[in-house]
Amino acid sequence: MSGLSPGCATRTALRDGVPDATGEQIILADLFDALSIHDWHYSVAHADEKKPKPKKPKRYPRWWEQSKPRHSPQRVAKLEDARRRKREREKAIAEGRIA
Template sequence: MRLRDLTSGDLTYRELSNYVRGLSPSSATRTALNDGAPEPTGEQVMLADLFDAVAILDWHFTLANSDDKKAKPKKPKPYPRWWAQQPKQRHSSQRVAKLEDARRRKREREQAIAEGRIA
């Protein structure tokens, strides 16, 4: 297959797309199309999903068989998928205001301790 076949009509864009998708996830072409980040293999995706499924099943089993009087176990965090785009955390104005207020109270508390008003 040659790229000149694309202009001559012997190769369609759909066929070219299928050829590129058929390349190995670690190929240079697929990595370049993914902004330089390597793509995960099918095995990596399946292992991450399997890890999550086993962790959830274990959590459900523990939750069902734990004493009602004791604290319930926390839901497990999903396996970190390095290939998935992480959502960017944006600080809302409320969150920023709460953080600044907490820092102000901490400074006041430290000052009161230094002055001996608080033991």
């Protein structure tokens, strides 16, 4: 399919419910990265020699580039296991086995 807007329902459904990023979002993310790197370079260049250098900034999160599925089988298994342990812990507290 071509010619569909990034926010249209058909295009979103084709990507498993994840909407496409618009051109503005992509450009703003790149601009944010460029400005934060520029600020970091400036602060490193003008930092006091006796103080530790500032950390390099993290990249702006781009949700549209996530390669992992949102509900991978491993993640679902971990969540279900955590919920099961929570239920067991609450039951043990209610029965007085643990404080």
